[in-house]
Amino acid sequence: MEHTLLAPGGRALTYLRLSVTDLCNLRCRYCMPPEGVTKLSHSDILTYEEALRLLRVASSLGMDKLRFTGGEPLVRRGLTSFVKRVNDEGLFSQMRLTTNGVLLAPLAADLKAGGVQGLNISIDALEPDVYAEMVGMGGESGRKLFRQAWGGFMAALEYGFTTKLNCVPIRGRNDSQILPLARLALEYPVTVRFIEHMPIGPDGIWKESAFISASELKETIEKEFGPLTWLEPEYPSAPARLFKPRGAPGAIGFISALSRHFCADCNRLRLTADGRLKPCLLTEREFDLRGPLRHGTDDEELRNLFLEAAGRKPISHQSAETVQTDCRRQMSRIGG
Numbered sequence: 022m023e024h025t026l027l028a029p030g031g032r033a034l035t036y037l038r039l040s041v042t043d044l045c046n047l048r049c050r051y052c053m054p055p056e057g058v059t060k061l062s063h064s065d066i067l068t069y070e071e072a073l074r075l076l077r078v079a080s081s082l083g084m085d086k087l088r089f090t091g092g093e094p095l096v097r098r099g100l101t102s103f104v105k106r107v108n109d110e111g112l113f114s115q116m117r118l119t120t121n122g123v124l125l126a127p128l129a130a131d132l133k134a135g136g137v138q139g140l141n142i143s144i145d146a147l148e149p150d151v152y153a154e155m156v157g158m159g160g161e162s163g164r165k166l167f168r169q170a171w172g173g174f175m176a177a178l179e180y181g182f183t184t185k186l187n188c189v190p191i192r193g194r195n196d197s198q199i200l201p202l203a204r205l206a207l208e209y210p211v212t213v214r215f216i217e218h219m220p221i222g223p224d225g226i227w228k229e230s231a232f233i234s235a236s237e238l239k240e241t242i243e244k245e246f247g248p249l250t251w252l253e254p255e256y257p258s259a260p261a262r263l264f265k266p267r268g269a270p271g272a273i274g275f276i277s278a279l280s281r282h283f284c285a286d287c288n289r290l291r292l293t294a295d296g297r298l299k300p301c302l303l304t305e306r307e308f309d310l311r312g313p314l315r316h317g318t319d320d321e322e323l324r325n326l327f328l329e330a331a332g333r334k335p336i337s338h339q340s341a342e343t344v345q346t347d348c349r350r351q352m353s354r355i356g357g
């Protein structure tokens with residue numbers, strides 16, 4: 022299909038990230054405040070029927086890659102049936118899901134059968150106590166969550182998903198875990214991706230002194246594993262720079278949202294759980310689709326809202342400070 026959703030700079034927007042819930046079963050320190058966030062009321066959240074209608078509109082505009090995210094997408098009841106419905110309609114050529122993995126193991130078979138090809142699993146530490154601290158759930162409950170997340174990762178490999186493991190390294194919190202996590206790429210066919218900590222989320226967590234840049238990470242890893250070989254990106258908009266350690270079945274990636282802007286190649290739109298279309302992760306602007314949808318708007322008008330949002334996609338975001346002041350919604354709300 023010809024792409025019809027164009028953003029300034031001639032960027033064809035083909036990739037939609039759909040957040041299916043603002044809720045989460047973890048409290049990662051960099052993402053959510055310990056007390057959690059005021060949850061949206063049930064009626065604020067798009068029903069699956071409403072979300073499906075918006076997905077049809079997005080697909081009619083040439084969007085052909087979909088990622089389910091959240092909050093934690095697997096806490097929403099009925100997700101696997103919804104995924105299957107989207108798949109049965111053949112709206113997207115690729116469907117993927119981002120999860121913390123805790124609830125994944127028992128759902129992996131249904132997700133696979135429902136057409137999900139790839140999973141990104143966020144695990145910030147392999148040491149159970151460090152993991153527990155990172156996810157804001159100390160003690161045995163945190164260690165148990167680690168075991169569940171690890172079980173999710175194993176299930177992802179067992180069912181043959183294209184699997185990526187995401188980690189946000191923060192100095193003084195989980196930097197001891199960088200090498201153990203990177204080592205997974207030597208053992209498993211997994212892409213271990215380190216994401217630079219972005220200054221959104223709870224106040225006071227992001228600190229320049231705790232920020233670990235992609236170049237520092239790469240240096241640390243190369244000191245241990247030797248030179249990494251650069252891999253050609255799968256596609257120009259891929260946010261991670263990927264490298265292969267010698268002889269490894271997996272790969273190591275770095276996502277440098279702050280130190281290296283990839284806005285020029287960004288092909289994404291984000292749809293929040295409450296039905297707002299966000300042209301950019303790091304700016305506040307959003308377009309309400311839920312209101313019009315619930316007031317009987319026809320598909321043509323919904324298409325126009327998508328086109329308008331695409332037209333307002335910024336050419337680039339700015340510095341850490343601007344991002345902090347510009348973006349008040351945390352990742353769990355946006356659908357990271």
Ligand code: SAM
Nearest residue numbers: 052091092093119120121143187218219352357
């Ligand atoms: N709950 C799922 C998970 O954790 O994978 C999906 C949603 S989560 C918001 C998506 C991704 O955003 C995770 O990989 C998480 O590590 C990342 N993330 C959240 N807050 C972030 C921040 N301030 N900086 C960088 N990455 C962040």
Ligand code: SF4
Nearest residue numbers: 045049052092121353
């Ligand atoms: Fe939840 Fe994912 Fe945010 Fe962690 S990063 S609190 S798992 S939404």
